[in-house]
Amino acid sequence: MRSLLEKGLALGIGLAVKSKEQIETFVDELVTKGEIKKEESNELVNELIQKGQQAQSQLDEMIRERMKIILNEVNLATKAEVEQLEKRIRDLEQKQE
Template structure:
């Protein structure tokens, strides 16, 4: 996996899974010790998961915006721009092929 973006995403996913497992273990330990009820543990984990999903959406949006900015700064054509140019080439080719 040479792509640094893919590496970062894989690392983030691995950390998220490990963190969820560690948080669940910690909650289970607190329930066993009687410091937290099963319902409190369940609600806490749901809250943590919801906040995690919200943060993930924020990160996705931020990465999308950064990628758009990078593409703009590199002055690369977008997929839509390439498709428009391809269509223009086809139209021009058709015009050239038409007999006068």
């Protein structure tokens, strides 16, 4: 069963983001081909879903980190900085009145 799991994961990150239904279809095909037993199919589905969720979380984190680097490099204002400037503008407008 381990080698089958590795085969499934070897399909790449694409499998990691597939829906539960697609994973179930993939596992059903393995059962039909006799590569795994029906009793093992639920465990494999759950394991693939869990691995997919972990891979998706890792991908999300990598994207967030990369976006932080990119935004820092282009020197854009953060949301907090924009809010601070808006507050200063409001304060100055109130003083001017």
